[in-house]
Amino acid sequence: MRTDSFLVIIPAFNEEKNIGRVLKPLREENLPVLVVDDGSTDRTAWVASDERVLLIVFPRNRGKSAAVKEALRFNVDKVVLLDADLTGLTRNHALQIKQWISTYNCARIILKGGRAATTWSHMISPVLAGQRILPMAVLRKFYESSSVTGFQLEVALEDFLKKEGIRQEELVLEGVGQIMKEEKRGFWPGLKARLRMYLDILAYKLRGRPTI
Numbered sequence: 001m002r003t004d005s006f007l008v009i010i011p012a013f014n015e016e017k018n019i020g021r022v023l024k025p026l027r028e029e030n031l032p033v034l035v036v037d038d039g040s041t042d043r044t045a046w047v048a049s050d051e052r053v054l055l056i057v058f059p060r061n062r063g064k065s066a067a068v069k070e071a072l073r074f075n076v077d078k079v080v081l082l083d084a085d086l087t088g089l090t091r092n093h094a095l096q097i098k099q100w101i102s103t104y105n106c107a108r109i110i111l112k113g114g115r116a117a118t119t120w121s122h123m124i125s126p127v128l129a130g131q132r133i134l135p136m137a138v139l140r141k142f143y144e145s146s147s148v149t150g151f152q153l154e155v156a157l158e159d160f161l162k163k164e165g166i167r168q169e170e171l172v173l174e175g176v177g178q179i180m181k182e183e184k185r186g187f188w189p190g191l192k193a194r195l196r197m198y199l200d201i202l203a204y205k206l207r208g209r210p211t212i
Contacts, residue, residue: 004077006101008033011067012084016043018179019084023051026082029094034074035084036067044084065153069143071136078105079139083130085179088114093173100133100171106161107133107169114177126170127158128201130178138166151197152204 008031012019019035026033035048039061048055056070071079078101100107109131110122122129134157141164148156161168181193 004101005075006032006078006080007071007074007076008080008082008097009068009071010035010082010084011038011064012036012040012044012048013038013061014040014042014044014184015084016040016047018086018184019044020047020051022082022084022086022089023048023053025089025091025094027051027053028091029098031080031094031098032076034071036070038062038064038067063150065148065150065156068139068153072140072143074136076136079134079136081130081132081134083178085184086111086114087177087179088175090175093176096173104133104169104171105135106138106166107171109133109171109173111176111178112172113175115179117180118177128154130154131173132157132168133171138164148204150200152200155201155204 008026010019010022010033012035023033023035033051033053035045035053035055037045037048037055037057039058045055045057058067068081080097080101097109100109108126108129110126110129111118111131112122113119138161142157142160146156146160181197185193
């Protein structure tokens with residue numbers, strides 16, 4: 001049976017306190033990982049380099065969409081998108097992800113049971129899930145036909161998959177959560193960032209998705 005080649009890509013912006021615990025179990029299972037430091041002003045790149053992963057560093061913040069696009073540099077069959085602020089990720093989870101890559105062609109990964117806020121947010125808005133498995137050919141076609149910025153990546157991907165008639169599984173990663181923006185940045189700055197995210201998504205929806 002053919003084994004698909006793959007790359008785990010983790011966009012990261014000021015995640016020095018969190019990214020190490022995400023990278024450790026992935027590297028323990030020998031998953032190939034690319035971290036794209038999206039113009040961080042902290043030691044995110046230093047922490048990532050200490051875990052012996054592929055690393056690309058942007059000199060300034062360009063947004064998640066630009067960071068994920070760096071995956072197109074690599075000749076692999078599939079791409080796994082993971083966030084840098086996951087909590088509770090273990091080596092067993094990394095093994096589960098590796099098995100999913102061999103089993104599923106395209107999937108959205110929902111987080112459940114790690115943190116209450118994460119579980120509820122994924123139940124309410126699963127389309128905003130940042131964890132995904134995608135064929136490289138699909139990701140390449142998405143970027144060739146789409147123009148997204150800021151926080152628009154997930155909703156634009158969902159629209160693209162529906163338009164192309166690409167079926168995606170919905171998988172559940174049990175016991176894994178995510179740190180809220182309000183926790184990482186402080187309540188008011190975090191809330192401001194969250195509102196900016198929703199406004200970014202609203203702007204994408206209101207423009208009628210002209211590029212997809």
